[in-house]
Amino acid sequence: MSISRGFVVMGAVYLVVGIVFGAYMGGSGDHTLAPVHAHINLLGFTLMTVFGIGYRVIPGLAEGTMPKVHFWLHQVGVLLLLLGLFLMMTGRVAEATIGPVFPVLEGAILLGAVLWLVNVIRHA
Numbered sequence: 001m002s003i004s005r006g007f008v009v010m011g012a013v014y015l016v017v018g019i020v021f022g023a024y025m026g027g028s029g030d031h032t033l034a035p036v037h038a039h040i041n042l043l044g045f046t047l048m049t050v051f052g053i054g055y056r057v058i059p060g061l062a063e064g065t066m067p068k069v070h071f072w073l074h075q076v077g078v079l080l081l082l083l084g085l086f087l088m089m090t091g092r093v094a095e096a097t098i099g100p101v102f103p104v105l106e107g108a109i110l111l112g113a114v115l116w117l118v119n120v121i122r123h124a
């Protein structure tokens with residue numbers, strides 16, 4: 001699977017999850033998990049779709065290993081960050097337990113974004 005397709009398809013998966021989450025919040029009136037919903041849609045759907053389109057339309061951007069590293073850093077970082085946030089905000093995992101893991105996951109997403117930046121400066 002190409003990096004572009006991978007990002008766009010995963011973005012669409014996050015969009016469906018994000019909408020279901022949002023609809024549940026709207027229906028139940030319980031907006032406690034709004035930050036989780038927001039970041040499912042933003043880190044998931046929005047960023048992944050932008051990355052996917054970028055890797056498709058900017059010549060040379062998808063070549064080499066950097067895009068693959070970016071893809072996996074973003075996928076693993078976002079999935080675990082959102083899962084962790086959900087578990088913490090619903091009281092299933094204590095903040096003291098999961099808290100120290102967040103900077104690692106944020107670091108992974110940030111490193112992916114820095115690779116994207118370097119790649120975009122080179123090719124865009």
Ligand code: HEM
Pocket residue numbers: 018019021022023024025026031034035037038039041042045046
């Ligand atoms: C049918 C789809 C959606 C529904 C039913 C929905 C529903 C909601 C609800 C009920 C809230 C909580 C509002 C509050 O407590 O202030 C919310 C917050 C939010 N939603 Fe959605 N949403 C949907 C789609 C989206 C999409 C597609 C995005 C982004 C691409 C998005 C981004 C956000 C953001 C950023 C917030 C946080 C706003 C804030 O905290 O001020 N939502 N949404």
Ligand code: HEM
Pocket residue numbers: 034035036038039042043046047105106109110
């Ligand atoms: C690793 C990446 C990210 C981290 C750790 C992060 C963290 C946070 C935190 C801690 C808040 C405050 C939540 C609250 O107090 O309710 C927040 C809010 C927000 N972030 Fe992010 N964010 C990240 C990425 C992004 C991205 C990529 C976008 C947009 C594309 C975004 C858009 C927003 C918006 C719109 C809000 C306000 C909505 C809300 O309060 O839920 N964030 N973010």
